Structures are given as C-alpha cells and as structure tokens.
Amino acid sequence: MKDGLFVQQLQDRIARTYTFFLGRVVDIFLNGSPVPGEPFEIGANYTSEKFKSGEVTCNVTAGIAATAGETFRDRNAGWFVFCNGRAVFFGDKTSLTGWGVTLPIFQPKHRPFLGTVFFVSANPEALPWTTTKASVNEDSTVWQEAKRRMTTVGRVVITFLDRRYTDDGTEVASADVQSASGAKVSVLKAAASEQRAFKPPTKPAPKEMRIQYSAKIADIKKIATYLRKPNMGGSEVGRYTFNYFLKNEVGEDE
Template identity: 30%
Template structure:
C-alpha cells in the first residue's frame, strides 16, 4: 500500500462558493448568452436572422431559452457538463468559451435548483439538479489493498426526453435563487444595466440578426461606426499571428459622446474592450499621448479571431485583454501606428479656431458611416496601412451653416421599397428625393420658405 500520497482533489464547496466569486451576475448571464450564440454560429456564421434568445429575469425565477441548435447527449456527457475542458475536446470553432467552467459557474452563481433541457438533431435530454443535494453526493471506490474510500461524486444524471418537433434549441431554468441574486433581479436599475451590457457586449451578434428578448422586450445592438467615403478612408491592416487572425481599423467616429472614443476590441465577435483610452491600448505610452478632447473623433476597432479560443488574448472574465499575450504584444505597435496616422489629422482641427466644432459636426453629419459588422467583411486590400483624411475645407462649413439636417426613422422594409421605387442609391438620396417631392406637392419649390405656412 502506498502511503506517501498527498491528495490534491478539489472540493465541490470550493467550486460552488469560491470560483463563482470571480464573476458578476451580469457576466454569468452573458456567459449563458455566449453559449446560445455559439450555437447560432454553428448554424450560420454569417447571418443569425430568425434565431432568438429569450431571457426571463425576476426575483423568483431565471430562464434562458433559444432556438440556436441545442447540443447532443454525447456533447453533454463528454464536454458540456465537465468541470474543466478535457484535452480531447474539439477546438472552439470561433467560440469564446475557454476553460469549460462557464455554464456550470453561471448556474451555481444564480441559484440552487436548475433544469437544463436541450434538443438537437441527434436527440433530446433533460438534466435536473438540486445543488444542495448534488454537493453532498458521494461514491465509494475500492483500493487495491481491499480498503475503500468515499469521494465526491461530480456526475450529473440526465434523462432522454421525446423530440418536441419544434426548432432545436436549449432552455435553462433556475429557481430557489441565491438571496443576493433574487434581490438584484427585483431591481429595475439592475435590469436596465443588464440590458445595456447585453446591447454593448453582444452588439456584433445583434447586428448580425440575432434577437435577444429581456422580459419580453427585444434588445438592439449599439452600433460602432466609422466614417467611410470617397475622401475618408480608415487606416487598415490585417494578418495572422500564432493562429490568430487580426483585422485592425483606425479612423474617425462621431463627437456626440466623448465616452465612445477609443479602441473597441472583439474576440471571436465578442466585444471584450469598449471605447478604451487606457495604456492597455497604447494611450499615454510613448509616442502616443494621453486621451484629450481633441481626439474625440478617434475610433479604433481590432478584430481577433481564432478557431482555438485559448489562442486569444482574453482574460478569464472575457471582459478584458491579457496585455502579456505574445499575440497582443505583436499587434499593439500596429495599433499605435494607426493612432499616429489618425492623430496627424485630428491635431489640425483645433487650428480652425471657432469653426473646429462646426467642422467636426459637419463632417459626421455629411459623411457616410459604416458599422463594425460591415467593416469586418469589407476588403481594404488596396488601402492597407493608409489613412485618407477628409479635406479641412472651411468654405464647406460656411455653406453648411445655412442648411439644416432632417432625420427620421421608418421601418427598414418600407424604406427599402421606397428607395427602389425612387431609384435612389442611398437612404440619404431617398431623403432628398422625398423632400423635393413634398416641396413640389405644396407648389412652393420656387418660393422663399421664410414666413410661409406649410
């Protein structure tokens, strides 16, 4: 009998009470949303239209359900319910899960009783867990010397269920919520913050057509936009480092909210750093200056993608960048170079004196914009490493001061039909066409508008 052995086995209490402390409630919920999005990505990586996630959050109950493909019993047995990622686990295939603890950590963080049901093309099953009972579950193992030991049993029991015939997907319901969680879920302020975080962190997936409903209300992605036109082109460079594909874009954004200025970093389409102006993204590190209001229009977007998620420079909470990563250290100089190119232009705007803000406003309102999803798909190959700045034309400002901008929202389907009927090439041209039509309809096209009641 071997006697010089020191056991290093983990305990369930450590996992339930300690590992869950490393994650906030919001992040636990977004971790579960990530799992649904991973399913959507397996269905169609380029378009999530028709795929939905429904969140129900209140003081007594939490539920997340989707129609994003589900997962099989084999996946549940071999990977999904394992504590940690087995060495034989397949590559992440563009997911953001890294260590194999996300779903379990989130479930234990939220409550004491949970049910996981999943239906896939292969089969359907249900796992029902009382956490307090599971924490006491043990099994007996026989030793070679005939003695026996009692150890923690980390297994879960599943039952196969009939295929419902509905769309494949997964549902998770949690009751007997942990006390601090129930109190949070009853707070309208928390729900507002949760909605805001979902719309920011998962904006890329929302822009690709996924719909996330929070307590019956559909959420929309907060669009990250840069200026792009014939005379305004962002700096761009892309490549591969250590099996990580990167696409780096630096250019100009709006001036309305200074807090939107900075770098946006996506890992496998998940926003992990938003509007960052810290030293992590090079600000205040020579030769880059600290952020100043003169740089309010700066927008940088870095896309990092890898089939193997462990290659990405993600922190364990997936809300930050590991600055010590060799991949990120190799890309940071490229980010700084892009900043330098854009700053050369931005430093000239304050020299316009009183007209500087008018120029910034005019530039934003009268230049075409492009969102992050479209930017990632756009081929910049002919403009690599080049930043084309717009003209610093004060005469344009003078002309624009005598005009106003009219904006309104309509249903996209209606706007598309109107644009096609009017043979307009853009929504801007459609707006001009409809306004001209109104003037002609009122028979005032050749009259001065001042003083005329329409």
C-alpha cells in the same frame, strides 16, 4: 429584477458585449424585453491593416466615427476590441489600449476617433482574452503586436484631430471633421476590406502672414509727423507704409 440601475447596467453590458450577435444569431430578453445591440459605424475614410500570428488573424482599423450631426459621442469613441465577435473592450480610452502611453492621453478633441480590433481564430484558446473573456491578456504576443499596429494605424487620425486645437487656434472645424469622415460604413465591412490608409484633408494654404521688422524710432516719428499724426505707433506706421507701397507702386487688384 426591479433594481433600475442594475438592470440598466446589465442591459448596457449585454448590448455592448454581444452587439454583433443580438438580433442576428441570438435574442436575449431582460424583464421580458429584447436587448438590442449597440450599433456604431465608421466613416469610409479609414486606415486598415491585417496580420496573422499563429492561429489568430487580426484586423486593426482606425478612422472617424460616422455621425448624423456634428456631435461626436464620448460613448462611441476610443478602441473597440473583439475576440471572435465578442467585445472585450468597448470604447476604451485607457492605457490598456495605448492611450497616454504610445498614443496621447484621450481628450475631448479625440471624441471623433473610432478604432476597432478584430481577433478571429478557430481555436478560442489562442485568442488574447482572459479566462473571464472580459479583458485581454496583456502578455499575449498577438495582443502586443496588435497594440503596436494600433499605435501606427491610430496616429494619423489622432494627428489630424489634434490640429483642431493648436497654439494658433482652431484649425479644423467640427463640420470639417464630419466631412473628413466620409460616407457611413459598417465596422464589419471595414474590417473585411483590403489594406488602406486614412487620408487627412489637405490643409488650406494661409491667406495672411505677419510682417515684422525693426526701424529707428526717430524715423517712425518723422513719418508720423509728416502725416500730421504724431501719436501714430510703430504698427500703424508700418501698416500705412505697406498700404501706400501696395497701392502706388504695385497696384492693388480690383
């Protein structure tokens, strides 16, 4: 095959769909070269739940992607859904996995988010995938139960990430997100773990607060005149009187 774009797209599709099989169970060659899987890992701070529906066992995990630096790749963000190890969704950020429906619309601030769903069954017909094995059967009861749990499991992580940008500005720095992720863990190990919960870092107590009160303009002007600064505004007078009281009545810490 000589069409470079087609070859690259095919390689990406193979690498994602069979990421857990390539190099372990099977080798696939494209134009004579082996196709490597596309690995991705999660931080050790994650939420994990399991449930069973009929012949299908399911694990839902959500946390923060493990990364070598402070940059989180959009390619490795979103929901990753597998049926017996084969990927049906890889980094999905659409309404099919709840984004914009039961979860917020996916935004750049959510790039650290990584969620996995593993369906396992000895009976492939019981799995919630389509006949093409390239998507999910949205009418499947096990898929509907999984989506409900994806919302519950994912919300805590997303709420933490939403704190990065608030009306008061950025509250969570990229380095803090990486720290909250924890040590790098295989997503397979995370899926096999016991039920656990993501623990958002404790938000530091604010060191400052705004003081606001009303005063008569005449009184403010009296103070400004007394200080021989007739052009002082209300906020300046307030700051001066606060500092004066703190220093002379309370006593400032050294």
